[in-house]
Amino acid sequence: MSKTSILVVDDEPDIRRLLQEILEDEGYAVHVAENGAVARELRSAHKPDLILLDIWMPDEDGISLLKDWLRDETLGPVIMMSGHATVETAVEATRLGAYDFLEKPLSMAKLLVTVERALENAQLKRENVGLRRRVEAPVEPVGRGAAMERLRDQVRRLAQHDARVLFVGEPGCGKETLARYLHANSVRRDGPFIDVGVGTIAPEYSAVEFFGRADGAGNVQRGLLEQAHGGTLFLDEVADMEEETQVRLMSALESNSFSRVGGSELVHVDVRIVASTRKSLEEEVRAGRFRRELYYLLNVVTLRVPPLAEHNEDVPELLGFYVDYFVSREKLPFRRFGVAVQNFLRHYPWHGNVRELKNLVQRLLILGSGEEVELDEAKAALGESLSVPGIALNQPDFYDLPLKDAREHFEKAYLEYHLEKYAGSVARLSQAIGLERTHLYRKLNSLGIKFKDKR
Known part of the structure; x- marks a missing residue:
């Protein structure tokens, strides 16, 4: 486990040295900066858990730095320091978002107590966020059949390690759900889970989306890798990634660091990469559309997610799950799927997999009436997807x-x-x-x- 890190920003060498010695004796990892420019570089590179920030410095005052940093939601607690600040300045700093204010000459006892409380407060906030994520997160992948039991067991075992995982399967079969389940059972569960549909990002914006942007004025846009720091980045349909981003991602994964677009500073991240694909990446490599080196980096462990037609014994449980889901989340009226309807849907081909089943349940709860879903109603709701000879399709409502x-x-x-x-x-x-x-x-x-x- 890495040490809690603290960044000390002060233009007085004696204070920097004294604070570094005291805090390192307390077991913290300490970085020191003599001005705003160095502070920006160190904060970007090390992402400290707490910052001690002097207000008055020659190049840039601490209040300006605080205002700029507060745009970043990952900012840890900031404790302001000053030897000649007015009460108004202290109030302004805390109003803006500083955790506390310490007056120089510093009382070392008060300093250590304030640092400890600030870190405890930040940890409580993270735990509350993690708790909310676990409450809001969907339950484990649904299904009691042998295929899903085996898959859940494999994911739980993989969650105990940080190996990269590649989920392979048809669209709609539940790859993202399994990725979230992997994250929720890992040591990173309290960190962010950032999911991105690779194919939805326009090629010209891909590098900025993944790696962020920096300009000469110190303005920073955090990319997906930074947003996922300490957690998991899920790359959905990774085969759709354009070539330049493949090259840059490959380099970032090998070194756990990268430079933002337009910037020269190295940004270090701790991220677990989980990916999914509906295509064979081996075929994409042979066709020259996917980098072989990136394929090997992502393909540490491959899990095939079966289409719903291969575990159709789980259809009744999935129907019940999504009825409860829409009743509780969207306040739709409760309706029951009778045995005849369940049996019919078990043998339906489900070309759209679990996503198609979910959409069907939602459609029947919104448009239907009565406590029980009728067989003819389910067939009508499937519409043109129902490729059964002899069934007349109703004309669309919009006619x-x-x-x-x-x-x-x-x-x-x-x-x-x-x-x-x-x-x-x-x-x-x-x-x-x-x-x-x-x-x-x-x-x-x-x-x-x-x-x-x-x-």
């Missing part, structure tokens, strides 16, 4: 709408279908349907289609 409204209904259904088909990749959707990407983004937004929901 009775005015042309403008009917067109919107059709466009939304059409785009949602193809967005799901291409696993949320707006770039691939744009190419497939022949609509320029800028117009496509506008169209998706105007129809209220959330890209993230389709990953």
